[in-house]
Amino acid sequence: MGPCRLVGSKAEEKATGVCGATLPVVAARNFLRKVAAGTAAHSDHARDMAYTLLEAATGEAPDFKIKDEIKLRKLAGILDISIDGRTKEDIAKEVAEKIISQFGQQKGEVVFVKRAPGKRQEIWRKWGIVPRGVDREIVEAMHRTNMGVDQEPENLMTAALRVSLADGWAGSMFSTDITDILFGTPSPKRSEASIGIMKEDEVNVVVHGHEPSLAEMMVEVSQESDMLEYARQKGAKGINLVGMCCTANEVLMRHGIPTAGGFLNQELAVMTGLAEAIMVDVQCIMPAIAQAAKKFHTKVVTTSGKGKMIDAVHIQYDEHRAKEVAREVLRLAIDNYANRTTEGSRIHETSPVIAGFSHEYIEYMQGGRFRASFRPLNDAIIAGRIRGVVGIVGCNNPRIAQDSVHDYLAEEFVRNDVLVVSTGCGAAACAKAGFMTPETALEMAGPGLREVCEAIGVPPILHLGSCVDNSRILTVVTRMVEEGGLGDDISDLPVVGIAPEWMSEKALAIGCYFVASGMYVIFGSESPVEASSQVKNIMMNQWEERFGGKLEFIPEPEEILKKTLEAIDGKRDRLKLRKYEPGRFGTERKLMTMADRRKLEAAARPHEGVK
């Protein structure tokens, strides 16, 4: 009588459980539960960010300030909040309250739905998948998947799309926007990637997890002269802050803090024997690190009441005294420096990386402050310089040699003139491989993509941030539609989303909201619904008919590549764009170089001179 999985001899489409639930019902039900869990993780993170914004605005969390007022005002506009004559704190308070209300909203539509292309919104309304409120969709998914409630695979799978939209167009998008407002909207930063960033003669503190609030405080306190002096007193030359998983992506994008890597790198950080402390909060944290740490001097420090761990030290994070908590963790790390005993495994190589491509910066880089637009990108696609765009996102998975599929695909796409955007552990993989530099374009990219990257001075693989920042990809594709020339909906664009080494429920939620937004999505590794041809048929055919997007699980990397390029070329065909041929392009507007852009900006601000 459950929890239900039909496996072994029962893994046939006609098999049933004791209650009569068929295999497709059980497969769809479990799938919906996973998508709800992934949505819950991203959205609960977003809720914490919203409360931090609220308390920053009211002064109850005095260590947090509003850094990006322009973005705050823009967001207030989207939320229909007036900004005239109001202080930024006053606006921020109302913005935070409005967003907090979206979690518990019971009726209507979550507010960011209106940011999607009009045609997309109509499709969602037609099929009844507009989320009402974030928590409501998650709770309903948990209810429907209880024993004896929703018994129809199609209905369960439609619910998966609705709950996923509460992630992409609500929870994750809230989190990205608020994080930018509090800590700054990312712009490109040069840094390094690999486990080789650990330093022998400094106190190494690894910040690992997902919510960036405490990690941001750690960035600040690790530069305080008192703390640096304390480290010197203990015999260290300095303090080396090291990022891990999505916390790494957050502090890399905003401060250029180097990244040690993604999900499967966390035990390696301990095994260097150089980590004085690994500070963690929530999500993707292996309990194994506290066990591995027993063989070294490393202290694993949990900081969230939601995420405690056996054999870890717990120092409770509190946003009301955030810097003080960060100092406490840092002092513990510094005190631990003298305890290094066990020689670990070390490497010294690191790769250069440029990260920090927020959607705002992507727009800016294509035309400067006064002509920010997506026109050059759309034109380059229309002309065939850029064949299409692929998002390579998601996790590492112990079933796959770490990063192997991320790296293989990234290299092949770039070679084939496909622009790559990347987030999460996919971005960490590309960073460690050294793919995220403008030079990569010269070495690896096909002729058209190379020309575009050279003109703008960007890598052919753009680091868009953490996994909640997949919402930035939604904004980018929406802006591409709005810019014109590539159809009138996301489903028209020659764009594919891929999670080649996925393992987390969060990845499934992301995959589903990309599909519901009209994209073809491919996951590598294993399918959680492999046993049910009916459920696979819903994901591939019914979803495509209704939503213009589909979800497919393809374990072979070569097959992922082939199907992606076919899909991109198919979309180009349907848009009646010129056939992609390497090295042969149509006419398009001239791309602006950095020098052109500076001239233009100087002309627009003659009194300010050239910046």
Ligand code: NFS
């Ligand atoms: Ni995304 Fe980031 Fe990595 Fe996967 Fe985990 S760290 S939130 S879930 S493993 S990409």
